[in-house]
Amino acid sequence: MTEGPVRGETVEVSEESFAHLPCGIDLCHQTFGDPADEAVLLVMGLGGPMGWWPTGFCELLAERGFFVVRYDNRDTGRSTKLRHHRVSRSDVVKAFLGRESAPYGLDDLADDAVGLLDHLQIDDAHVVGISMGGMIAQTLAVEHAARVRSLTSMMSTTGARRVGRVDPRVIPMMLTPVGRTRPEYAENSVRNGKLTGSTAFPTDDEVARARALETYDRGWIASGVSRHMLAVLTQRDRTERLGAVHVPTTVIHGTRDLLVHPSGGRATARAIAGAELLEIAGLGHDLPAQLHETFADAIAATAARAR
Template sequence: MTVSDELLAPVSPGVELCYQTFGDPAGEPLLLVMGLGGPMTWWPQELCLRLAEAGFHVVRYDNRDAGRSTRMSGRVTTGRLARAFVGAPGPAPYSISDLAGDAFGLLDHLGLGSAHVAGISMGGMVAQTMALAEPGRVRSLTSMMSTTGRRGVGWQSPALLPTLVTPRGPGRDAYIRRALVVWRIIGSPGFALDEAELRRRAGETWDRGIDEAGVLRQMMAVLTQPDRTRRLADLRLPTMVMHGLADKMVHVSGGRATAAAIHGAELVVIPGWGHDLPAALFPTFVRGIRRTADRARRGA
């Protein structure tokens, strides 16, 4: 199995994205878009390899303000964030559309006119926005644990906000301790949490680069996104929506609303699944993404 080194791609003036590929370059391109604050390594390597074995040329990458990609500017205060959380209008350093533009820039860098796109949480919002902006470049869409941007669906448990914005203290050990707290809250109650793996992943995340100011900038992009519901109704591309019934970060109503908005979308709702990627569900994820891509191939 071919696995590339981590590489850098200039995608727009002042923005470089770190990315990595898996599998045969002649395979069907599949772009994996990570969610809020997450580096590309939160798409587990085992899952990427399984997707490559299913016939995809897999591309995972760090969004701006995550991992080894470019850090942006613009300070977001907790007060400003709280106002955005309750729907008060205000400027954001950048938008979900800007993040979608970064993704298209990466496809351009790789010489890919189009790709299958799968996104998690904020990454699902980016993937939906890509399909709306340039539907000819998105072969199929898989939106996982995400939502439409409509305020009345896909809400986050208010109890999570203090945990997400409270300063964690300095250093690697403090980051790992806080990460364990967060993952225990938002993880899947129906699937065993591997604490050793969570510690390893948190340490790897720290080592690849952490920027709490960048997480707040990404959060502002999420909180100020538009409601895509009406525009999603115009999409005509194979779509899979996957969501867990135990998701505390994005309520399952967000997934249901996404599937209801997109013509012909397939909805998969999984009991016990929270806001993570349990290894036990890797076969389900691979089958769903593969099935959706096959619908696109048959349609072509």
């Protein structure tokens, strides 16, 4: 059992377990709350294990009456690693230029999420995705509409190359190895977080370091990050297909996001009829603790619109 929830109430927290998908992928996942409640599926972004959805945040959502599911995407955490698909730095550069394919795409990652819902016997869920996870969540809403009750897309984009661009200041960081050893990975992660994180809502260095060490210890591999990057860089433009999404949708984006320009969030909100756009001044590309209540409120309000 993890540390108790923020408000002092008891939230049931499962042990980590595995869903064995028909495609051969094993997804590690964990749940919070009562399985009888409406499900919230949390989809993390590029290179991020499920722990990047902080335990306290998951408990906060469970306290609002949701059955919360977080999981490791393939190639992260304790889920299946596809090491046999080797990716070089030149492959990533070619993908930046639109000249490369990927071992798997966002459709495959969305299919993984559906497989996890099947495993948990969840018919549909309020789907919340951040960054690449937002792209996966959007793909779910497009390709598996019956499984999505509401959509919250955070710090993400439509796949159109004219919006959501990466700030040139972070491209060298994306192409530089984070480090081979545990200490190197932790220190570089803290430094990179200062570049891409929220200026108005800073994260304490020790909190960031502890998260980085947990990420490394649970199975971080550089090649997995590269395969995720190829999936993002080779994605199709979803703008037209997002026009067919009719579930309640909220788009959350920060004005200080250097990894996905705010134009990506605005384009997502424009593409989906009735979508609400929440832009937060000073928010970067992270989930600062100072805004957990704000994020939870937005997710709950979006879910309420689905009722």
